[in-house]
Structures are given as C-alpha cells and as structure tokens.
Amino acid sequence: MITMPKDARSRRLLAADEANNPTSEVLRFGPDKPLRLDAGVELTPFQIAYQTYGTLNEARTNAVLVCHALTGDQHAANAHPVTGKAGWWDVLIGPGRIVDTDRFFVICSNVIGGCLGSTGPASINPATGKPYGLDLPVITIPDMVRAQAMLVDHFGIDQLFCVIGGSMGGMQVLEWAASHSDRVFSALPIATGPRHSSQNIAFNEVGRQSVMADPDWCGGRYIEEDKRPEKGLAVARMAAHITYLSEAALHRKFGRNLQDRAHLTFGFDADFQIESYLRHQGMTFVDRFDANSYLYMTRAMDYFDLAADHDGRLADAFAGTSTRFCLVSFTSDWLFPTSESRSVVHALNAAGASVSFVEIETDRGHDAFLLDEPELFAAINGFINSAARAYGLPEADQ
C-alpha cells in the first residue's frame, strides 16, 4: 500500500501553480504565432517556460540547447522550484563545468506537453477557462522541437553551437539534427534511439494504464475534481524506474536486503529495500509531475520514428547534413541499448556525416546519463571542445 505524505497537498498546489505561472522565464505566443502540431491542428495561444545560464555572445554563436527527458524539466542547473533539489544536469552544466556557462549560453526549456510552465495538459485552456486535460492535442517530438525553434528565434540565434540531451532529450536532439540541420552545428544525443521500440511502447502503456486505472484520474479531469491519480502515477513511475536501472545495479545496491527489519513479515508491507526504494521513487514523483503530462510525454516518445518520416530510410533523415555528431550509449542500458545508437551511427555513416560514437561501460543502466560518469564527461568534453575550436569559439579560460 502506498501512502502519501501529509504535506503532499501543499507541494501539489505548488506544482499546479508552476504549470500556469512558473518561476522560470516564460515566452508567450499569441494568435499571430500558433504552434503547428503533427496532429494536424494549431496550438494557440501557447507558452514556453525556460531557464538560461551564462551569456549570449555578441555574434550569438555560443548557444547550447539542452533537451530534457521524459520526466525532466527546464531546471537543468538550478534548484527545482517544487522539490528544492539541485538541477537534473547540475553535474554537467555550470561555471567551469563541462558545459561551461562562463563560455556558453545554455538554454533549457520545458517541452510542450510538459507540466512546469510550458503549455501542457495542466495548463488552463483559454477557450474554456479550465485545464486542458485530454483536450490538448497529442504532442510529438517534432512538435516539441518546433516550439524550441521558436524560442531560439526569439533570442535571434540562427545556429545553435550544440544541441544536447539524453533519452527523450536525445530524441529531440536527433529531430533537431534531422529537421533543422542548418541550425545545429553539433549534436550530442545520449542514451537514445531513432524510434521507440515495441518493448518501450509496452512499458509506457503499462504506465499509462496504471494512471488511467486510478479512480482519481476522473477521465483526465482530476484537477477540476480536486483529486490526483497519485497512486496510479506512482505505480507508473515505479515500473518505469526499473527500466532506468539494470539488474546488476539493483542487485549491487539492494540485493535481497530487508528494510528496517531483521526478518520477513509474512505480509505485503515493504519487506525488501528495493520495494521501499521504489515506493519512495513513486511517491516523490507525484509531487512534481502531472499525471496527464505523463500520458502525453510517453505518447510523444512512442510516436517517435525518425526513419518512418523518411520512407523508412534513416540515412535519408540526415542526407546532406553538415552537423557534427557524437553519440553515447551505455552497456547496461536496456531501454535504449547500444544497438539503437549504432543504427543512428550507421545511418550517419551512410549519409557521410561527421560522427563519433562512444559506448560507455557501466552497470548503472539508462540513468547513467544523469550521473557522474567520468568516461561520459571525458567524451562530452572532448567533443564539445573540438567542435568549439572548429566553430571558432574562443578557448576556455584556464
């Protein structure tokens, strides 16, 4: 039985407020600038919530766009407004860090369909005065990227020095490189793939069904009913979290260790540490994430298929590209195994693109891209520095 902490309601209110009035910078697009969606409709008005770090140089050539993953947000390198925790890529981005904010102008925006201030299912639909819920059209990865391009336009940036992201963020990087190749000098897609596999769609479906099976989901209208499908969303997160780790890492971390007890209880309480850990992951997730947004994000990943948009030939997605690529995968990632990255590498080879590819040996699974992985940092550092030299950006201060 998952029980929610008492102060959950106050954090829930905070999260709901972030959806409409975020603490981030917000760029609002009126009826004159609708967002064209793959679903065949236009989203208008809409808004993008974003964070920036560092300073845009005069020539506007030092911009790095960071794309977040499924449950990430724009708070890549600052404290999270709801949880107070450090930014999700704080280890990588900052002054003197690998993505050096003394050198680069880093932009990270909440994706369309998200719940931290960019237009998503928890946002108020101006046509009804109520939250969109499932009335929001299905959002795709190309839709997210199209919105990001409008944000990049706002800064007057013609070409991004680098677009970087992992997992769903990596899908956005690939989409940027495929659809806006002239606007991307270098691309760093990490732990990702050119499409969502059948197994990944299956996992996502389990998560969605878990949310929708919660009676508090209310057909997607839970905000108006002042309810939250917290149990359904927590279970979805628990199941998904397993796919972010690896069997070896789980065993190393938890083994069959018991949680605060010496013996099995012969009941269904969290006897094992791994159970307790997963329950904690589920409970803390619902504080900061909107359940409908989870449905939209997972759907966007499921729909992503870069080759399908090019008559099944992935190489055609990158035809004539001059973008420099560096792909990274992790040996124990079973959500986006190395074979997925390799298929992109082969397509890029066929397209004659400049591409590096590193497979990093780790037992930390898919989530390794968010962690302090020295080999990952060395690869990113080498790639970014050589790209910066090729782009004519000044060397970092020693």
Added chain:
Amino acid sequence: MSQEPPKLTIGERQARFDLDVVASYIEPRAKVLDVGCGDGLLLEKLAGEKQVDGRGVELSQRGVNECVARGLSVIQGDADTDLVFYPDRGFDYVILSQTLQATKNPKAVLEHLLRIGDKVIVSIPNFGYWPNRVGLAFKGQMPVNRHLPYSWYDTPNIHFCTIRDFVKLCDEVGAKVESAAALNGSGQEIGLSMPWWFWNFFGQQAVFMLRR
C-alpha cells in the same frame, strides 16, 4: 569483441614508422577515414600537419573513448562488419594501418576500402621478413620477436601475409598500386630500385597506396 587489434603503448609509438610514410601520401585538407585507428595517433598527426577532415573506426572501446576525449571523430566499429555502411567514394583516402592481418576477411575488407575511398593506403607487417623466415626455418616455430610480439595462440593477427602475397591480392581485386614503400626493421625505406624479392626479404613492413 574478444579479438582486439594490438594496443599501442607510448613505448611502441616510436616503432610506428609506417605512419610517417602513410602521412606523406596524403594531400592537405583531404577527407580521410582511418580504419583501425587505435588511440588516434595518426588522425591527430594528420589533423595537425595536413588539416585533414579525419574520421576513424576502432574496434577497442578504450581506443575509441581516448580518441573522442581528444576531440577526434571516431566510432566504435569493426572493419569486417561495419564498412558496408559507408557510401561509395565517401572519402579521398581510406587508411588501414597494420590492421588488415587482424581482419576475418581481408579480401572483402580491401574491396570495401577500394569502394569507399578514392585512394586506399594499407600498411602491413611482412611475414616474409627475414627474421621470421629464419625463425620458422631453423627454430621450426612461429616467429615471436620485437615486431611480432604475440604467440600463435593469442595473436589478433589471424591473416598474416608477405609483401608478395599482398601484391597478388591487389591484382585479384583489381587494385592498382600507385606507390609503395618497404621499411626495414629500423624504419628506413628500402630503395625503390630494389627488386620485389629484396623488399619481401628485407622489408619488416610495407605501405601501399592503391586505387581502383
């Protein structure tokens, strides 16, 4: 991935005389693919001295990670299986230095190289080098020496050939030899005027520039 090409250590770097010869064949600012690029020594040299647009393929993950950390465009891949993904005439030069003997199918690899590059530069250790012959003839054992440091059971070099053998393979796949150099054990070039049998006996390694 059990068979990895020989790893270069700092000490061995001085012994890679073939790299100077390979580099001398390459025009400035060319597009170059180095298959079996190891830790990127040659690519780095070419980028620095010839401003080439260089790419690499390397089997060992350690080599790839080192290359990428040094800012080179290198992917983890296998000459036997991954060359098929490269388009025809995608590069001005394709280099295969001291790697052909470690591939499963040298003939198919060579054919792919000729398809991918306008010019193909191959360097090979010469199994016909006289100390190897002496070892086999008088000791009756597979040679293990400074240039061929592996025992027969742990060597990654599964397809050794002599300079003559290689020239014959070039004929078979329709490759024309544009330039060639044999290097003796001290890395000195053997005079061009010398006949093939001399190269085949005194050459410790050889470098060829081929084209279709």
